[in-house]
Amino acid sequence: MRADDEKDHSPPIEKRSVPAGGGAGAAAAPALEHREAEQRLAIARGPRKKVDEGPPKPRLTSHKVRSQWFQARAAWPYREASPYVVVEARQQLQKRAAAAAGVATQPPPAPAREGAATVASGTQAHSQPGAKLAPQQQWHCIGPTNIGGRMTSIIAHPQHPDRIWAGAAGGGVWESSDAGHTWSSTWDTQTLLNIGSLAMDPKNPEVLYCGTGEANLSADSYPGIGVYWSRNAGKKWELLADARQARLPKRIGALAVDPFNSRRIFLGGVNSGIFENQDDLGGLYISEDQGKTWQRFNFISDNNYRCHSIAFHPTWEGWMYATFTEQGNKNGIWRSTDGGRTWVQLTNGLPESPRIGRTSLALCDSKPNMIYAFGADEASESRDLVLGVFRSDDGGDNWREISGNYFLSERQMSYGNAIAVSPDDPDFVVCGGVDLHRSRDGGRTWRKITFWNKERGDTTGRNPALKQDPQYAHADHHALLIPSQTPHRIYSANDGGVDVSDDGGDTWSNRSNGLAVTMYYDIDVCQSDEQIFGGGAQDNGTLITDDGKADDHREILGGDGGWMVIDPAEPSHLLCSHQFMGIYRYRHGQVQDISPPAAEKDLIWMCRITMDPSDPDRIYVGSNRVWFTDDDGDTWKVISPDLDGSPITALEVAPADSQRIYVGTENGGIFRSVNGGANWSANIAGSTLPARIITQIATDAMAADTLIVTVGLTDHSHVFRSDNGGLIWRDIDQGNLPNVPHQVVVVRPDDPKTIFVGNDLGVFVSEDDGTSWNDLSRNLPHVMVIDLVYHPHDRSLTAATYGRSLWRLKIE
CATH class of the missing domain: 2.130.10.10 (YVTN repeat-like/Quinoprotein amine dehydrogenase)
Known part of the structure; x- marks a missing residue:
């Protein structure tokens, strides 16, 4: 010594x-x-x-x-x-x-067996x-309340974009009324705190839905037990559909409410297919009674497959899109024009279907026939690379790859995979895995707008001179959101909490204070x-x-x-x-x-x-x-x-x-x-x-x-x-x-x-x-x-x- x-x-x-x-x-x-x-x-x-x-x-x-x-x-x-x-x-x-x-009013219990x-x-x-x-x-x-942790999902009030809800991989649902400057937990005593997805009723923002179980395909992500809902903007959550009883996936990574009919809810899940000798099938599911009962779509497979993303056309009733992987020729992007009754695989201009891995979708509110897709390359196996960014200008009939060789260094696409498009500018798109990237011209050129390895800055307040680099955001982005009322604001839910840009991605600030x-x-x-x-x-x-x-x-x-x-x-x-x-x-x-x-x-x-x-x-x-x-x-x-x-x-x-x-x-x-x-x-x-x-x-x-x-x-x-x-x-x-x-x-x-x-x-x-x-x-x-x-x-x-x-x- x-x-x-x-x-x-x-x-x-x-x-x-x-x-x-x-x-x-x-x-x-x-x-x-x-x-x-x-x-x-x-x-x-x-x-x-x-x-x-x-x-x-x-x-x-x-x-x-x-x-x-x-x-x-x-x-x-x-x-x-x-x-x-x-x-x-x-x-x-x-x-x-x-x-x-x-115990005070009941007969005394029987003696325990010796040694018990x-x-x-x-x-x-x-x-x-x-x-x-x-x-x-x-x-x-006792903290930390200034560091954050892995977040999987984020939604915003349509009229009040400062009011947001975010789901944590192992920490429940959190609410902020000031764009992430402060947070409070809405989810402490539910049976499990493993959150996979959030959705809001477009006709009634007081009604929120939460899919439990993280769907980011990582070794340390944990399953859930079904779908919860809140009828008072998160103040109280109730179990709406138990996964075991409703035969739902235990990892729900996508939730979407039909903007024309609030009783119709779709969810996408990923699972291993076998869960301790019980059926546990991923895939696409629909409820037509506001979540009380559910039915699985089997047009991809009667067996296990994965549904990663669901998006509705905002103005054409019945039009919707979803992405799937089944380790085969039915991988890719599919479209329904009749509210999910029939589906067509979209292939024109896309890579061969077995190469299309986990894919995220984004539609522009002001030009909804323009669709962006950000996909993983199944052929890259353990390298987990980007397959490309794809764009359709005609509602999905035809596609073209718009990123060229730009994403050669991006990785971990089966873990962090997110994309968002500005609601009022169809050429403004942000996507990312480990870091975030932006195009202002519909994909002709790209720029990296966050760097996880730059200086995060002092999170304690004790060293004001150590400032956050304006291009810093934490790595591994799981959800992106650009609210319609603030089209220059970008929310990112990632492994370090929530990062926010108020200038279209030029500068960023970590908004994880209070997010324990x-x-x-x-x-x-x-x-x-x-x-x-x-x-x-x-x-x-x-x-x-x-x-x-x-x-x-x-x-x-x-x-x-x-x-x-x-x-x-x-x-x-x-x-x-x-x-x-x-x-x-x-x-x-x-x-x-x-x-x-x-x-x-x-x-x-x-x-x-x-x-x-x-x-x-x-x-x-x-x-x-x-x-x-x-x-x-x-x-x-x-x-x-x-x-x-x-x-x-x-x-x-x-x-x-x-x-x-x-x-x-x-x-x-x-x-x-x-x-x-x-x-x-x-x-x-x-x-x-x-x-x-x-x-x-x-x-x-x-x-x-x-x-x-x-x-x-x-x-x-x-x-x-x-x-x-x-x-x-x-x-x-x-x-x-x-x-x-x-x-x-x-x-x-x-x-x-x-x-x-x-x-x-x-x-x-x-x-x-x-x-x-x-x-x-x-x-x-x-x-x-x-x-x-x-x-x-x-x-x-x-x-x-x-x-x-x-x-x-x-x-x-």
Whole structure:
């Protein structure tokens, strides 16, 4: 250890890990004594995500690694997990809540079988936690509210273009009345917060529709449960059509209301075709009774196909267009002139149909026979390139490609694919994938109008001199909108929230303040100061705040942010990471790349990092082996074999004995070293554990042999305990915790009988060594909780969510 370190001997923080924001259910944050500017940490800004030079390279390997990372936690052996696992688990909580509410007037329950754990639940599907856990306390959002996160859809009021609604991939629906300068959540307590699309009734803007389930074909997008609607502009949402009952897709990326008949609604969905032995077909669907019943169109296929975009002709009743992919000759653009009863494939001037991938459509209100289409090239496979921008001047009879070779460097078209045309200028068109591009002359010439790698500027207000570059907008554009009342305004919903231009795309500003929808992989909280905390976020880098303010988070490392570890005694010393084992050390205002020389790094989406509680220069990193440094990352060595052929997913150095190291793997193995990594056991998971991914290992701060693990996936118990170093295991879940993936466990160091777990339903607690459990979610939005950190000095619990930023609860 360094000579200048003074060690803090207070109980160590228990750090554990993905995925939430402030909204209607958020409690007011307790007053904090925020530090003055001169007291803030001098943390250098690390490297930003790099721009790939030249034509896009194949990305199949990276995509596969990322896909496996998410699948292993939530879905394996299926391609993706059914959203109804969460639905049914939440319904079970509600039943228990109702039973708990009537306990005073009902006969006492039958005794539980010996050794069984029990769960108590309370109002609003949440529990009545024990008195020691201050039942009057509520969770409050601690940000970031100034960063944003992945948004999938956006709509505007037709007469009031400042009034907009935006859907978040994992954070619900949000409303702004001032063109995105401020936001408020309209969607906190719905069963799921995964939004795919939004639509408005053209005849009545008070009526909104929401299609759930993200349809952007990414590894970390999650399905939904059907269509919701609101009859009061988002103040209240109701489930209009349950996907399982109505046999609708679980990922609805397109919604459109017939402008001539509000009872006729069309939706487009994408799905895998098989959903845990249930039919789950993508495609085009119609409702002729305002969403109550639905019928699928089978002119593309009776089997699975995808519908990506739906557009109505604004003046010719019955005319509409849609785009499809079915991996064959029916790919492409189709038109109906009779309200959907019959359809014709449009091919004149377009590439051969099997090459046409995901395609977005845009029609101009002032010249609706002019149609633009922005398509992906199926033949480019893993490079995911642009096929072209196509234009028809005669309602779709004939087409021509209008972009030439301009889009050779654009990519990821199956993920970000959006196009919009000015309502009063048919020659003004904007489209994009990673960045945005504009033509003012109907496609004859093009100009790139946003650059994700330019300076975003200071998002905290502490450094006014660091201004946003006027051409900066976040990468990966999923929806574009040009309102009819403000034809020079462009809204973009992207992976960084909402970006807005008020001058036709010449300059941009990020309008994500208040939009608490950041998707976290991990969080850490400084043991010596709970106002210093941060973590890694999906496509928003590694974020940190050092004054605890919700609107004062900043990026200190680019890419997909991974694990962060803060030295408990020296807050200016921390480790941050990004995908593929990129690790950076921050110390005394300097930043340095200290990534281990791991040949296996391209196989590891996110690596686990932990510090030795007794010496922060001793650092352990998990790939499929354990890497170790005793000089703060200057040199590394491998201290374990490849344990079971799968990535390390949990890594614990016992605070009570730092020679005791426990490792969990994606294959469900648990391995132990009792001598600092010199020797390793065989797999000690035993037959009690379900041979599924180990998501976290936590030990008692005073007893290195006492450890608790959490397990991902479903249809088994998720929390197990050993009191003899892993030799014998006990199931302390016993089916009484929700049947959803569990991501994190924390053993309270100042009261080791208290155990916290985070899962896809929220946060749960046991105050008796796991004998019984209480739901501690209270007013948390219904979002996945992936990481928890308990702070013993302030007696607070901090939760990281995948879609609603960070939240904190005062325990006492």
